Amino acid sequence: MFANRLTQEQRQAVLDMAANLASADNEVSEEELQYLTDFSTAFGLEFQLDNPDISIDDLVVVFDTRQSKIIALQELIKLSYKDGHFGREEQDKVFAIAQKFGLNNPELIMRIEKWVRSGFDWIYEGEEMLSE
Template sequence: MFADRLTTEQRQAVFDLAVMLANADMDVSEEELGYLKTFSEAFGIEFELDKSQINLEETLRVFDSKRSKIILLQELIKLSYKDGHFGEEEQDKVFMIAQKIGMNDSDLFLKIERWVRQGADWLFEGEQMLEDGY
């Protein structure tokens, strides 16, 4: 997990933003809940799903390096894929966040999205092989 390269404050912000993103389509899936639970347990973050009071600009301010911004986008896109697809509402939210943190280079955004998609495909293929008994 690349989030282990973030500070505690940045991990909390990733979690808060991920919760906001999971609620973007008004339907938090079991897979998204699993991601949030795993992330919170891995980093000792309170599992709280009401982030309606979060100030987006203030939350994004903790991402002060290009590395931390790329990891943030990677984590948010990874969450978006948990329900099987990177939906339009989710894409719009993630791209809006990318713009707010100064990472609105569409080529970089697509490169991060491709990285996440390939990782998700890799995990899926491995799970399928194990289930099929190979």
């Protein structure tokens, strides 16, 4: 998990942004909720869905390196795929966060998304092979 490379403050910010993103389509799936729970448990963090006090502008400032920004986007896109698709509302939010990070390169965002999709494909193939 690349989130190991983040500071605790950055992990909390990722979790807060992810909780905000999960509720972007007004429907938090079981898989998204499980992801949030697993992430919070793994790093000893707390999260709250639909927290009106969350300000994305305040959260993005804790990501002070290009590496931390890419890891944050990867985690957000990974969450978005948990319900089976990277929906329009989720895409818009992720792209808005990328812009706030100063990562306005569409090719980079596409590479991160491909990275996430490849990971999901790898896990799916493994599960299929083990269940045969």
